[in-house]
Amino acid sequence: MVKIGLLGVGKLGKIHLTQLLAIPQAEVVGFYDPNEKVAEEVSQQFQVKRFPDVESLLQACDAVDIVTPTPSHFPLAEQAIRSGKHVFVEKPMCSNLSEAEALVKLVSEAHLCFQVGHVERFNPAFLALQDYVLQPMFIEVHRLAQFQPRNTETSVILDLMIHDIDILLHLVKSEVHRISASGVAVLSESTDIANARIEFENGCVANLTSSRISMKKMRKMRLFQKDAYIGIDFLNKKTEIIHLLPADDTTPAIDNQAAMLSFDLDTPQGKRRVAVHYPSIPEVNAIRMELQLFCDSILQQKPVAVNAFEAFQALKIAYQILDKIQKNTPIML
Known part of the structure; x- marks a missing residue:
């Protein structure tokens, strides 16, 4: 105890x-x-x-x-x-x-x-992928929230985007090569909406958008890797995997046990089978x-x-993004 x-x-x-x-x-x-x-x-x-x-x-x-x-x-x-x-x-x-x-x-x-x-490491939609091999080479993230007066002294980078920065560093086993970013303070004194592009040494690129002045809520991450697309909806706890099956795969058109739908697609390499899989979402808080x-x-x-070092690495990237935004913000005279 x-x-x-x-x-x-x-x-x-x-x-x-x-x-x-x-x-x-x-x-x-x-x-x-x-x-x-x-x-x-x-x-x-x-x-x-x-x-x-x-x-x-x-x-x-x-x-x-x-x-x-x-x-x-x-x-x-x-x-x-x-x-x-x-x-x-x-x-x-x-x-x-x-x-x-x-x-x-x-x-x-x-x-x-x-x-x-x-x-977000423990979000059921993300946990649903724990047995799937993730090797993303392009990542698109949108984390949008409606405006709340609470916590406006903290930028949207440290408030919202840091969730996705942590997930990125957890997924992509490579050093960060380059960061570019822009952001705007709209309703508060700190950045309310921001976009960051993070390039990794292994060639993976991540494009992150975070906003706390949106009309609707959204927390989605899209991963693209060799022969596969993975969509993670952190807000609605849903996950989908769309991937090309091996050329000799004989999976039936619909497999109810695997919650998988498959269909044929013409590609430059010939006809390939595409599978759409909805992995089961664990019921956890x-x-x-x-x-x-x-x-x-x-x-x-x-x-x-x-651990502390992982959190420090995420914070370090967050502050590099903040620094890029500050350098890109024009000085009002």
């Missing part, structure tokens, strides 16, 4: 609290939140102990789940690690690269479990799964699902 405390019980923090209470291996000892009104409401609603400060919470637990505004991630994580506590922290792991680098060093020296909440894996890592002394 892991005695775990929660730092921050805002909108996302309450979701984390709900999921932690459903994990058998987790014993929620309580939470701390500086907002008196919110803290009292959450304490009454969930019947969970409210601690008066961070230090008293740390003394009562083995691990903490940090779901606070990004600027507080580093000081809280540092305090927890120096107190000998395991840490789960929401993305992005820190406000800037110097903090993130310091945290990576601190974690490596502490020999504690430190996991970052890149939750992504936040509960990542927190469950965090607890498992502590109890079983095994590596975490998303």
Whole structure:
């Protein structure tokens, strides 16, 4: 059993609290939140102990789940690690690269479990592909959200696009060669809509668009690789695979057991069979799964699902994109 405390019980923090209470291996000892009104409401609603400060919470637990505004991630994580506590922290792991680098060093020296909440790794639509060989050479991503006044002090790169940056680095086993980007601040003081092109050393190219001023929501990733197209709908939890079958394949036109439809297509190399496959989507809650894996890592002394170095790499790419946008933004006189 892991005695775990929660730092921050805002909108996302309450979701984390709900999921932690459903994990058998987790014993929620309580939470701390500086907002008196919110803290009292959450304490009454969930019947969970409210601690008066961070230090008293740390003394009562083995691990903490940090779901606070990004600027507080580093000081809280540092305090927890120096107190000998395991840490789960929401993305992005820190406000800037110097903090993130310091945290990576601190974690490596502490020999504690430190996991970052890149939750899309555990999206059912993405998990449906875990047994499929993914070797994409072109990737198209659209992550669009409607405008919310909350978190507008953080750019759309760190708020939304970083999810897809993490997935890219997880999928493409190659160094980044070149980055180009542009973005605009429309309704807030930070970038609200952005596009980035990431070129990898192995030739793979990724085109990412993120917006928080869209009229509709969309979270889609399209992967193109040799003889295959893979579509991932993170929002609606749907996945499809369209691929060319080997020339000698004798798959019937419709295979209900494999949820696969196939048809013939004329190509320059002759007639080929095309298969459309809809893999089964696992019924999992992504936040509960990542927190469950965090607890498992502590109890079983095994590596975490998303470690500090991986999160640092994603943050580093995010800041390179931000730098490109800043250099491309004209100065208003």
